[in-house]
Amino acid sequence: MKISNELKVALTILVALVAGFFGYRLMGDMPMFRQSKIIHAHFVQADGLTPGSYIFVSGVRVGSVKSMQLSNGDSVKVSMSLDLDTHIPKDSEAHLQSSGLLDEKAIVIIRGNSQQDVEHNDEIKGIYEGGMMETLKQEGEQLSEDVSESFEKLNTLLEELNTMVDEEAQGKIDTTLTNLQTSTDEMATLFRNKRSDLELSITHAQQFLANMDTVSTRNKSRIDSVLTGLDRSLTELEVLSHELTQTNRELREVLVKINNGEGSLGKLVNDPGLYDNLESLSGEMDLLIKNINEDPGKYLKHMRLIEVF
Amino acid sequence: MEALEQFGKYSLLLYRSLRSLYEVDTYRKNLINELLKIGYESVPIVLLTGVFTGAVMTIQTAYQLDIAFIPVSIIGAITSESLLMELAAVITSLVLAGKVGARIATELGTMRVSEQIDALESMGFNSVSFLVLPRVLAGLIMFPMLYIFASVSGILGGLVAGYFSGAVSPAEFMSGAREFFFPWDVTFGILKAFVFGFVITSVSCFKGYYASGGAEGVGNSTTQATVLSCIYVLLADFVLAAVFL
Amino acid sequence: MIEIRNLTKSFGSNLVWKDVSFNIEDGETVAIIGRSGCGKSVLVKHFNALMYPDSGEVIIDGNNVFELEYVDLRKMRQRFGVLFQGSALFDSLNTFENIAFPLRYFSDFDENEIKKKVEDALDMVNLTGTGDQSPAELSGGMRRRVALARATILQPDFLIYDEPTSGLDPQTSEEINQLIISMADNLNITSIVVTHDIHSVLKIADRIAYLEEQSLYWHGTVEELRKSEDRILMDFITASEYQIRS
Ligand SMILES: Nc1ncnc2c1ncn2[C@@H]1O[C@H](COP(=O)(O)OP(=O)(O)OP(=O)(O)O)[C@@H](O)[C@H]1O
């Protein structure tokens, strides 16, 4: 069959229009060929966020920011397009956080517990966070302060204990040891609390670094080492906390013994194990305080990412 | 001064081509023929140009971005946006300035020096609307189509090149391309293709229609047609960017 | 009737001729002669306003062609058939389509009538059966004859022949001269023939216009030419005669 010129021309135009139409739909997220659902959230502010910024759920990229506009009142309405197969509960929260360098932001959706899933065009709660870096920094400072305060207290207590031992004021030892126990309890609690905070931070950092990882493999080793450092810090803290608990237990035993009138102060003072324990604990704590004061970065190594790059 | 005179002559030619716009019957066959030559017959070269432009864009963007911490999907975004906004229209036009422009100028130039244009006029035709109008119309109609072909093939070329070079997976490439897809880019690209189609066909017609001096004269007008088409395409590109961006 | 009044034409600073005036009566055959490059082709292109003069008028049936509205000008041009010096066949079309071209656009004939007319025209110029050859496949003389068939196909009032016989063998020239004569006699067409060929001039022309010294140097009937004693004119004529005889 001979194709007439008219047909060829018509075909050319038709193919172009069809290709253009479908290409446009494919590229432009048109409702007809929608491959994503749009949900909205209001934030107090949205600095650093741009259309195209990523959206994560539990560290998995599920979509991107479609548009942002000022809404009535003093908030910003952010529309997010999520992959069609993402299921997130209706009461989920969208956290606006730092995701990368240069003050890049991303939205992290923390899943709620609702049975109902978010539908197209639904709105979820939006929370603006100062950004991971800032949070971490604050947490770090807080932690360091808390720790040094506690250690100071502990030190005074130990000093007092020493003095009392010297003076052989046995009557006071009882209360002092009780105090000491409370302090160590506090310490333990502090570490437990802070540990979860720190763990959260580290999870954030890991998430962040995982993102970074996909970006480039070039600095992978450096990132890995930073990550390892962070893990190590956590482990150290855990060990420390563990030791404190241990000490605490020992102290309690001593206290029980004293209370039961089972031994004397001399016995207590002459017990080299306990003394050593106390001393090494004190030394360790001093070291920790010193370390944290001198180099908070050791425990917040991920803050150094900025320096790395 | 002379440039101004030339521009006047050029404008007059376009005016004369429009004067018989309504006589579709006389130039319909020519229009079909030109649509065929400018459109249908340019599709292969446009697809080829598109694929290679997209592929080169992808690989070079990947190479340049390797040092920085930027998601690889950005490669898709940069490739597709540059294609849609600039390259699909401009590179296609520069290639077609050679192919289409040279053909038009040679055809009309030969018709001029062999008195075929006089023959048309003497028969009572409006030779301008008979010869110039269908060519310019075909350019206006077909260049946006070719822009679409170049864009689609360019993005596909980039996608494939990204995949085979391992720089970016098709999924990431497309996600980047889609995230940075702005309908305005396409509007702008089509506008460009439209303008470039007009520039190339009208300049080539002008040069061919007023050719003189035998075979050598035709050669000269052909050279001028292609060179001027390219220059005016780039100039128009600049003006459009300055006006619309 | 075509009245040429005080025509002056120059290309840039290059004067072709000035102050050319003469009349061409209906039904007569006028020969325009002169040296190569004296502006004969340029002159005939003014008759249907393919070129515009610096000054002067060409008046056809009372209208100055240079002042016609474009629509009227195109109507007026359709009254002319032109055989161009280089034949000016459309090289994108074959012989048949070249001849059929004016019919397709300017007549109401159906396809069969067009076919018949074109074949008749091909017969007339002795090119029967060459309809589907392209102009590039034809010899110069054949092209000339196809162009002649195309120029006459719409039976125009005025026929301009720009050197219809130059470069042809004497026999073919003779055939073409006969065609011109029969066209003028049978169809009462007004013919304007540009030529170097004095032999055919004397055979076909009623009147002669001689361009020389950038002006219309001489014009008159064939009888007057024979009697003329103008040196320059005679030199031109006899130079031709000499060529023919040798
Ligand atoms: N389009 C043009 N532009 C500039 N000059 C031209 C043009 N056409 C013709 N001329 C000049 O006008 C003069 C007359 O040219 P024309 O073609 O009329 O000569 P001619 O008498 O027909 O010669 P021949 O017998 O060789 O055909 C020539 O000198 C030519 O150079």
Ligand SMILES: [Mg+2]
């Ligand atoms: Mg001539």
